[in-house]
Amino acid sequence: MGYMPLTPFGRTVDAVLLKHQQAAADGSSMLSAVSKWDALRDLAAARKSYGLSDRDLSVLQALLGFLPGKEISPQPGVTVVHPSNRAICERLNGMPSSTMRRHMARLVDAGILIRRDSPNGKRYVRRYQGERVAYGFDLSPLAFRFAEFSDAAEARRAEEARIKQLRETVSLMRRDLLNLALCGAADRPELTVWDQFHDLAHLTARDLRRKLGxxxxxxxxxxLATALTETNNLLEPVCAEDLGTSDTQIEHHYQNSKKDSFESEQTVTAAPAAATESKDETGYAENPAAERPVHSETPPQPPEAPAPSGPSLPLRLVLSACGEICGYADGAIRHWNDLLRAADTVRPMMGISATVWEDAKTAMGTAEAATVVAAMLERFSEIRSPSGYLRHLSAKAVSGRFTSAPMVLALTRRGAAA
Incomplete structure (x- = not known):
């Protein structure tokens, strides 16, 4: 081309346009050709850095389809395509011409394209003695700015990976905070801070629906880190009361400790009684039965637990919050006895031993124990040891420090927020 125009036909010229024109003239002398699809791929990854949309890149992709070959030369004027507006719109599946021109103007403003307009503003190509003269859209900026696009694409990918990791971290912390808040509301209902943590977890879930930076x-x-630290500090006393995580370990330790204490007590009390027995002349007891240990005649009796109270919540509210247990009932659950039979059915499936179940019914009452099992079934995937957890709640119920109301109300709030 004998002369390369700098200004477009019938359009205003600004400093940005002249800057892109000068960069195309200065930065292309020592560069080699690049793949047009690699340049498009990197530019698509970094499009937000240049204020471009996916529709803008669709127009650019259509223009690249008019360029023969797979490479773009960085020399200005060599890679000029000259399709008509109608041909471009056909490549874009019938996009309106006004919409296409608007996207084309954004590509020109971003320095991705350079207009090489003819004297009358038409796009065409002519050949004079083997020299090609074309007027249209120059794609050479994709070649001489390829390194810039690659660096911007790598930075954008790193930023997106960082945001993805942050979203995963926040999502996991939110889940832990919600579960710990529900556990805290059940174990330490006297604290009012659990509602704040519960609300924070749900507000965080709502924020994660948006695209956050x-x-x-x-x-x-x-x-969330601050809230989790405070939650762990509040739950430390509860975790310290738990003897272990295995059902077998918990029950074994409980039985051995009780057995040793009762045997030692019976041994001490039996000693004075044995000393007062009458003996015959040979020194043996007159009554042979007296030679048997006292503790074998009178087996130890466990300490009496306080009388269990009735259900703390209406059956209708329990079933609305704990609907999973209805699938294990023979029919509709209309009375507390129906709920108890369903709990008896699902109890072995949850891994709760018969001994723990009987202790729970004794300590809490049948209706309260059935309510606890129904609430545990709703959170079964979150409980590591259902049998050990129920034993822990039974121990709290013996001392009068447990009621199933916070567990059911927490499930009600979670169901309402879901």
Whole structure:
């Protein structure tokens, strides 16, 4: 081309356009051709850095389809395509011409394209003695700015990976906070802070529905970290009361400790009684039965637990919050006896031993124990040891420090927020 125009036909010229024109003239002398699809791929990854949309890149992809070959030369004027507006719109599956021109103007403003307009503004190509003269859209910026696009694409991919990791971290912390808040409401219902943690977890879930930046996600992570630290501090006394995580270990330790204490007590009390027995001349007891240990005649009796109270919540409210247990009932659950039979059915499936179940019914009452099993079934995947957890609740019920109301109400709030 004898002369390369700088200004477009019938359009205003600004400093940005002249800057892109100068960069195309200065930065292309020592560069080699690049793959047009690699350039498009990197530009698509970094499009937000240049203020471009996916529709803008669709128009650019249609223009690349008019360029023969797979490579783009960085030399200005060599890679000029000259399709008509109608041909471009056909490649874009019938996009309106006005919409296409608007997207084309964004590509020109971003320096992705350079207009090489003819004297009358038409797009065409002519050949003079083997020299090709074309007027249209110059794609050479894709070649001489390829390194810039690649760096921007890598930075964008790193930022997206960082945001993805932050979202995963925040999501996991939110889940832990919600579960710990529900556990705390059941174990320590006297504290009012569990509702705040519960609300924070649900508000975080609502925020995660939007596209948050790295700064917003880091702020959420800091808030959740503070809440989790406080939650763990509040639950430390509850965790210290738990003797272990295995059902066998918990029951074995409980039985051995009780057995040793009762045997030692019976041995001490039997000693004075044995000393007062009458003996015959040979020194043996007159009554042979007296030679048997006292503790074998009178087996130890466990300490009496306080009388269990009735159900703390209406049956209708329990069933609305704990609907999973209805699938294990023979029919509709209309009375507490129906709920108890369903709990008896699902109890072995949950891994709760018969001894623990009987102790729970004795300590809590049948209706309260059935309510606890129904609530545990709703959170079965979150409970590591159902049998050990029920034994722990039974121990709290013996001392009068447990009621199933917080567990059921927590499930009600979770179901309402879901």
């Amino acid at each position: 790295a700064d917003d996600l880091e702020a959420l992570q800091a808030r």
